[in-house]
Amino acid sequence: MGITENFDEFVAIYHHNKKDIDINKALVQILETESIKTKQDLEKFCKKDRSILYNRVQSISHTHWKILKDPRASIRAKYETILKGYKIHDKKHKVSHN
Numbered sequence: 121m122g123i124t125e126n127f128d129e130f131v132a133i134y135h136h137n138k139k140d141i142d143i144n145k146a147l148v149q150i151l152e153t154e155s156i157k158t159k160q161d162l163e164k165f166c167k168k169d170r171s172i173l174y175n176r177v178q179s180i181s182h183t184h185w186k187i188l189k190d191p192r193a194s195i196r197a198k199y200e201t202i203l204k205g206y207k208i209h210d211k212k213h214k215v216s217h218n
Contacts, residue, residue, distance in 0.1 A: 144198050
């Protein structure tokens with residue numbers, strides 16, 4: 121994670137946000153910051169432990185996190201549509217060669 125390890129938290133505190141961002145925006149921000157574009161990138165980043173990602177999302181979207189019944193499932197559903205290598209992404213972004 122290097123320099124970005126606590127970057128999200130720093131930004132939220134520095135700007136004195138009264139309301140944090142929603143889970144999807146937090147996830148996209150982390151994926152972009154860490155240059156995660158594929159399932160393999162995510163596995164490398166998380167070292168096969170998704171709680172690393174979930175904890176970072178929760179730290180910058182704790183208000184939204186608390187109101188969802190299963191925030192981890194919401195995060196998982198979102199990154200599977202964004203990242204290459206997941207069936208739902210590949211199906212959604214399939215290019216027709218007609």
